[in-house]
Amino acid sequence: MKSFIVGFHQEDNVDSMQIQKLNQQEFEKATAGGTRQLFELDTNIGFFVFFDAADIDGALSYMVLQYQEDQEEPIGCYSFQLKDFYEFMALFLSDVYAGEESEQEEEEEAYGPVHHLAHLLYHIVAEGNDLKV
Numbered sequence: 001m002k003s004f005i006v007g008f009h010q011e012d013n014v015d016s017m018q019i020q021k022l023n024q025q026e027f028e029k030a031t032a033g034g035t036r037q038l039f040e041l042d043t044n045i046g047f048f049v050f051f052d053a054a055d056i057d058g059a060l061s062y063m064v065l066q067y068q069e070d071q072e073e074p075i076g077c078y079s080f081q082l083k084d085f086y087e088f089m090a091l092f093l094s095d096v097y098a099g100e101e102s103e104q105e106e107e108e109e110a111y112g113p114v115h116h117l118a119h120l121l122y123h124i125v126a127e128g129n130d131l132k133v
Contacts, residue, residue, distance in 0.1 A: 001026050001079075002131045006124050012116070014087065019124060020079040022063075023133035027077050030063070032056045039092050043118040045125055046075070050088060064088075066125060076128060091117040 001023070007016045022030065033054035041048045047067040054060055062085035066076040080088075095114035 002133050004127055004131060006127045008120065008123055012120065012123075014120060017084045017124070018081065019084075019128065021128045021131050021133050022077040022079055026133075027063075030055050030061045030079070033058060038089065041092065041114065041117065041121070043121060045118070045122055048121060049074075050085075050092075052085075064121075076125065078124060078128060088117055088120070091120075 001020045003018060003020050005016055005018050008014045031053040033056050035051050035053040037049060037051045039050050041050070049065045049067070050063075051065075052060060052062050060082075062080045062082055064078045064080070065074040066078070067073075068075050091113040095112050095117075
């Protein structure tokens, strides 16, 4: 497991995050007690699956898998602190509920919560790309 810190732009209004990038063995250990998929996000930098997991001792992890195009195996697995993972969930859910607004309001708002989530993921993937796990 490789840890790294991601700093964001000041206008992103998000504190820096300490993130772990896991290899296959670490992923299997962290998920041995089961997983629960929470939501998915398809972006121009990949398809992301957000989930929580428990190891065999019941310790919880909050993770994101990144897939590229039509590949069956993920190209990245990232683990987050709960407070940071909560930020992702809040952005995603904000967009879900914002979708109930009229179509005219949606057209006026070109950059919404889900776009901001994708922007944060871009920074995370860019910082984590150089790490070999």
